[in-house]
Amino acid sequence: MEKNESSAIEIAESSKERKGKAPLLAAAVGHDRAAGYKRGVSIFDLILRISAATAALAATIVMGTTEQTLPFFTQFFQFRAQYDDLPTFTFFVVGMAIVTGYLILSVPLSIVCIARPVAIGPRFLLIVCDTVTAVLATSAAGSSAAIVYLAHNGNSDANWLAICQQFNDFCQRVSGAVVAAFVAVVLLIFLVVLSAMALKKH
């Protein structure tokens, strides 16, 4: 009788323990799944980050090395165009160089997020810096796009003439740099969204 009772108690206890463990186990599984999801997001983040850095670097180099000298010149003056003739393009080169530098420096932080997928600190830092960088890249790309548009089309109301008839190569390369900068901007937006997706899941 007594033996029976004690076994009944043991069974009751073990079932209680099982009940106690079941949610814990579920939580651990959920935690693992969240970590796997976050690791996947981080790997995608790293790939996008390297692509954005490449685009930003290309934009910087193309703009910075653009120069065109026309094949005719007078005694006192030679017709020559390069990026620092226009302050906006100088801003573009400086801005995109900063963006490139940040994106390269943030690669280790992105690798930390792959190694420790549930860490929140590095990811929060990334989302804040990515947002600021996206805005900087956009301002560089947008302002240069406005000037490139003006160089291509001119403006009759302000009496500004198009300069791309003379400096055709120059305009082509500058347009290419602006397009590369906008590609970097789009990739940076995706980086912010990815970080938000990783922060949201817990």
Place this chain on the structure above:
Amino acid sequence: MEKNESSAIEIAESSKERKGKAPLLAAAVGHDRAAGYKRGVSIFDLILRISAATAALAATIVMGTTEQTLPFFTQFFQFRAQYDDLPTFTFFVVGMAIVTGYLILSVPLSIVCIARPVAIGPRFLLIVCDTVTAVLATSAAGSSAAIVYLAHNGNSDANWLAICQQFNDFCQRVSGAVVAAFVAVVLLIFLVVLSAMALKKH
């Protein structure tokens, strides 16, 4: 003897229950604290959102209503400047109108975040849309800033003359609109950071 045993079992059970409850209680307290924190962040989000909408609306209206007619004219031509003489300023007005519209429409979503501080869906939607809107506002502000700079200073290399000597009022108002747009951009960056802070805490 039997009574004693059963009471011992009861005690054991109740202590087990207490042990089971303690972490739950702590979790509930932590949950409440996180909810309070998130509600505070959401209230701050609403205030910043309304400020950003005001700044964006001001930028749109100031740019859209800017026009200046010079007090002298010829038989065939009257000297008159308004925003749609320059395609960049048209883009500014359209872009900032979209930004203003989004910011006003997102106010209800921000109120939902105050009412249900632990809901993740609306906050994720806000952070994605805020990022895209920040980039749109930056491109509008940046491109117009480049043109305003050109209108003020001209560019001797491209042979573009400054037009602000003639159209002084026009340039002043346009510059004001660009500054208001950059204020909206800064507020949008803070909105993204706030949403990230709320997503991070759980």
